Amino acid sequence: MSVIDLRSDTVTQPSVGMLDAMAKAATGDDVYGEDPTVNGLEAELAKRLGFAAVLFVPTGTMSNLLGLMAHCERGDEYIVGQQAHTYKYEGGGAAVLGSIQPQPLEVQADGSLDLAHVAAAIKPDDFHFARTRLLALENTMQGKVLPLEYLARARSFTREHGLQLHLDGARLYNAAVKLGVDAREITQHFDSVSVCLSKGLGAPVGSVLCGSAELIGKARRLRKMVGGGMRQAGLLAAAGLYALNNNVQRLADDHANAQFLAEGLRAAGYDVEPVQTNMVYVQMGEKAEAIKTFAAERGIKLSAAGRLRMVTHMNVSREQIEQVVAAFVDFSRK
Numbered sequence: 520m521s522v523i524d525l526r527s528d529t530v531t532q533p534s535v536g537m538l539d540a541m542a543k544a545a546t547g548d549d550v551y552g553e554d555p556t557v558n559g560l561e562a563e564l565a566k567r568l569g570f571a572a573v574l575f576v577p578t579g580t581m582s583n584l585l586g587l588m589a590h591c592e593r594g595d596e597y598i599v600g601q602q603a604h605t606y607k608y609e610g611g612g613a614a615v616l617g618s619i620q621p622q623p624l625e626v627q628a629d630g631s632l633d634l635a636h637v638a639a640a641i642k643p644d645d646f647h648f649a650r651t652r653l654l655a656l657e658n659t660m661q662g663k664v665l666p667l668e669y670l671a672r673a674r675s676f677t678r679e680h681g682l683q684l685h686l687d688g689a690r691l692y693n694a695a696v697k698l699g700v701d702a703r704e705i706t707q708h709f710d711s712v713s714v715c716l717s718k719g720l721g722a723p724v725g726s727v728l729c730g731s732a733e734l735i736g737k738a739r740r741l742r743k744m745v746g747g748g749m750r751q752a753g754l755l756a757a758a759g760l761y762a763l764n765n766n767v768q769r770l771a772d773d774h775a776n777a778q779f780l781a782e783g784l785r786a787a788g789y790d791v792e793p794v795q796t797n798m799v800y801v802q803m804g805e806k807a808e809a810i811k812t813f814a815a816e817r818g819i820k821l822s823a824a825g826r827l828r829m830v831t832h833m834n835v836s837r838e839q840i841e842q843v844v845a846a847f848v849d850f851s852r853k
């Protein structure tokens with residue numbers, strides 16, 4: 520029985536083509552700046568996303584951490600979504616390791632932060648307060664794409680208030696493919712952007728932080744400090760380059776599969792949230808554990824949550840999505 524794993528788009532396996540590219544990668548010691556494949560990946564992404572400099576790092580968590588620490592000093596504050604990955608799912612790293620105070624705000628239904636709420640949270644320049652330095656957004660946010668018009672407003676807002684603007688773009692390319700725009704249309708609004716190569720793009724490991732030469736210079740020092748300086752990392756960067764060259768446009772297939780899954784579940788009477796990209800959220804309430812066990816017996820891996828998240832990716836086919844819908848139909852008839 521082949522396993523259908525819908526827990527996350529992080530579970531993808533490297534394809535034969537990707538493994539081949541990794542095997543052929545030229546490598547050097549990247550801490551000395553001598554890995555040609557890492558340098559190539561960083562240069563390629565700088566060009567594609569419109570930044571002066573890019574830094575290859577092991578994880579998106581490290582990429583966000585280095586971005587926040589490069590923008591903010593000890594005692595500074597950043598404004599971030601209450602449900603944002605950076606705030607909620609990264610072990611509090613900005614506070615623990617950077618002494619950066621988070622100011623979390625409730626995320627709006629469309630995945631954005633209300634700029635009026637952000638304005639109200641900015642602290643006056645007064646020694647009672649932490650210094651508000653940065654606004655961090657996330658795109659996609661739980662599968663939702665932030666409107667380009669909102670990004671433009673966030674850009675002028677942060678300029679007006681003297682804040683830096685960071686994007687956790689772990690799934691930047693899902694957002695760009697969904698909007699049918701070049702990723703630069705999104706990244707142009709930000710001072711720094713973190714992108715995961717290891718989510719829907721299908722690389723086994725790796726993220727990048729993009730920004731100005733000065734910001735990335737600081738981030739490079741911080742990367743060494745937190746133990747993220749890798750040596751012959753070209754093996755991994757080759758997977759990232761392969762992903763960028765082969766796996767971006769196909770994200771549309773994952774989005775279509777997510778829509779197909781949502782429609783099938785709705786037709787079977789499930790309460791499914793509107794789908795934009797590769798994430799399907801279903802209200803399972805108290806049946807969360809039961810559906811997880813039921814699905815597992817049919818080779819389908821789900822997370823156990825009342826608000827069940829299912830994520831489509833390159834290792835789940837349309838035929839397998841049909842099997843998932845059939846399993847949910849069977850479950851509803853039990």
Ligand SMILES: *Cc1c(COP(=O)(O)O)cnc(C)c1O
Pocket residue numbers: 577578579580581583604605657687689690715717726
């Ligand atoms: C996965 C993810 C990250 C962090 O990525 P890791 O590589 O798992 O550390 C950051 N932000 C978002 C929105 C993510 O989904």
